[in-house]
């Protein structure tokens with residue numbers, strides 16, 4: 001499952017390296033709401049690991065959003081979960097003893113609105129600072145039921161200062177923009193020319209990001225500056241104990257996900273989506289290939305449930 005995919009319009013060269021793969025190599029269908037569920041041809045070792053995972057008494061499926069469930073795109077508001085993954089998550093969520101949770105750097109409200117996941121699905125936003133559940137009205141309006149994140153006066157002042165300084169620096173670079181999140185400020189450089197984006201990143205790291213009390217993460221064409229010290233690793237540890245999980249599946253694509261991979265233990269499965277160094281035990285090439293993992297896990301868990309009853 002480590003084959004490198006050929007680029008597509010939504011998957012430009014600088015996100016995923018060029019490579020070759022026979023069209024039917026991974027058994028992954030193209031995205032489409034009507035695509036049938038299928039048995040994917042996963043690497044044998046990964047398939048065996050999923051089989052063991054599917055047999056866990058209580059299974060926590062904790063997943064990053066961007067780059068894992070939704071392909072990376074230039075405009076974050078245009079991100080969408082792949083329909084095959086959405087269906088597999090809906091299938092998993094109704095199975096006995098399975099908890100599906102999204103764990104993202106996005107704020108919880110954005111995440112709940114963008115991710116096409118079942119009503120009541122737990123969402124962990126802002127890298128663990130926000131906990132909530134997706135709400136869905138009868139007319140299809142998505143929202144989140146989450147406790148408002150609270151900052152101390154000092155933290156709120158620091159966030160405001162970070163926003164001011166980062167916006168001032170970003171204004172000089174075409175395409176760069178700044179996202180204000182409840183407990184963080186994020187510099188986005190994906191739309192900028194690569195060399196301008198790299199220079200701006202250096203300036204932001206040396207400037208606002210260097211203030212005391214700022215927790216900095218450099219991710220995929222983003223510099224995230226948070227005023228709260230939370231990690232996805234803490235979030236997964238808390239979730240594991242909250243739901244009483246016997247085993248965890250965690251999948252992520254970016255640097256912040258390494259904190260979550262670091263807290264996985266014996267019976268857990270960690271899957272890195274895409275390139276880059278990782279603590280995860282397994283790797284798939286992209287969100288399309290990851291959708292095959294979810295479909296397979298749902299299938300195996302269904303078989304396990306039938307055997308149990």
Ligand SMILES: O=P(O)(O)OC[C@H]1O[C@H](O[C@H]2O[C@H](CO)[C@@H](O)[C@H](O)[C@H]2O)[C@H](O)[C@@H](O)[C@@H]1O
Nearest residue numbers: 065066072073074076104105106190220221222
């Ligand atoms: O923890 P995640 O769910 O992976 O969220 C991390 C960041 O995701 C978003 O940015 C990333 O995805 C964008 C859309 O594909 C892309 O344009 C950007 O370059 C990526 O870094 C989101 O906008 C950030 O706020 C999240 O922190």
